[in-house]
Amino acid sequence: MRVRATVPLFVALALALSGCAAVAPQVAIEHTAATHDLHARTLPDLARIEADIEIGAGAAPAPAAAVPVGSRVLFVGGYDTGDFRQWATCQWRNYNASCARWGQTSYAATVRNDGPGHETAARFEVRRGDIPPFGGGERAEVSANGLAGPTVREGDERWYEFSLKFDATYRPPTKGGYSIVMQWHSGSGSPPLHLDVDDRGRLLVWHPWDNPSVIGPIDAGRWHSYVVHAKFSRSAMVGFVEVWRDGRIAVPKRYRANMTSASNYLKMGLYRDIEQHTQVVWHDGLRITAP
Numbered sequence: 001m002r003v004r005a006t007v008p009l010f011v012a013l014a015l016a017l018s019g020c021a022a023v024a025p026q027v028a029i030e031h032t033a034a035t036h037d038l039h040a041r042t043l044p045d046l047a048r049i050e051a052d053i054e055i056g057a058g059a060a061p062a063p064a065a066a067v068p069v070g071s072r073v074l075f076v077g078g079y080d081t082g083d084f085r086q087w088a089t090c091q092w093r094n095y096n097a098s099c100a101r102w103g104q105t106s107y108a109a110t111v112r113n114d115g116p117g118h119e120t121a122a123r124f125e126v127r128r129g130d131i132p133p134f135g136g137g138e139r140a141e142v143s144a145n146g147l148a149g150p151t152v153r154e155g156d157e158r159w160y161e162f163s164l165k166f167d168a169t170y171r172p173p174t175k176g177g178y179s180i181v182m183q184w185h186s187g188s189g190s191p192p193l194h195l196d197v198d199d200r201g202r203l204l205v206w207h208p209w210d211n212p213s214v215i216g217p218i219d220a221g222r223w224h225s226y227v228v229h230a231k232f233s234r235s236a237m238v239g240f241v242e243v244w245r246d247g248r249i250a251v252p253k254r255y256r257a258n259m260t261s262a263s264n265y266l267k268m269g270l271y272r273d274i275e276q277h278t279q280v281v282w283h284d285g286l287r288i289t290a291p
């Protein structure tokens with residue numbers, strides 16, 4: 001049944017991401033390419049995706065240990081300033097502007113004390129119809145577009161340390177929907193790498209046009225720490241991603257292309273298809289390092 005959900009996801013993503021009028025011609029081309037690529041997939045391909053999801057879900061547990069990360073800190077976006085100023089552009093209902101100017105005047109995005117270890121955590125809330133001024137899907141997201149530290153180019157290797165909590169009230173997307181909490185965004189079109197929740201409440205690593213991997217159940221109401229280690233490339237022989245959760249390997253290293261343009265920029269928060277129900281996610285502690 002997951003196979004049926006896969007196709008609308010990509011189409012919906014490509015359509016939803018067309019919100020920026022300035023790149024409309026390029027986006028239109030991406031839509032065509034993406035749709036063509038999807039329709040070119042064979043049933044055995046899609047069956048393989050389903051099989052790989054299940055294999056990823058059954059990864060053998062390993063002892064918790066310190067996860068190796070890079071030595072050069074390139075970006076910190078953990079809201080320890082008490083606001084959103086570490087990020088460039090904030091996008092939510094009735095807002096698409098500088099994060100530094102966001103006065104936390106609505107439920108969409110606020111920095112709150114969520115207890116020990118998370119005294120300054122970002123709380124993102126998306127309700128029905130929460131579409132920013134430029135259109136697209138419903139969202140409450142911070143973007144690092146234009147910031148040098150979080151921007152990656154061909155051959156760059158990075159570690160992303162952060163914590164996520166899906167609110168105790170969080171319900172997964174409806175069948176076939178998506179609920180993206182982290183995107184590595186290319187120049188246009190669907191993000192070539194992102195973290196998404198499926199309709200079964202599983203956190204996935206998505207490589208559009210390739211197989212998703214299961215990180216684990218979202219475990220609503222509890223904080224979990226993650227490390228995403230990635231090398232960015234347009235080549236499936238060079239690009240890779242691996243993910244740790246709470247100090248244990250959750251997705252072993254997989255080589256995949258994860259760029260479709262000269263650079264990727266980072267977005268975090270919550271981005272979803274049109275849904276009727278409210279969703280809340282919490283983010284904290286992002287630190288990006290390089291070798």
Ligand SMILES: [Ca+2]
Nearest residue numbers: 078079080120
């Ligand atoms: Ca913090």
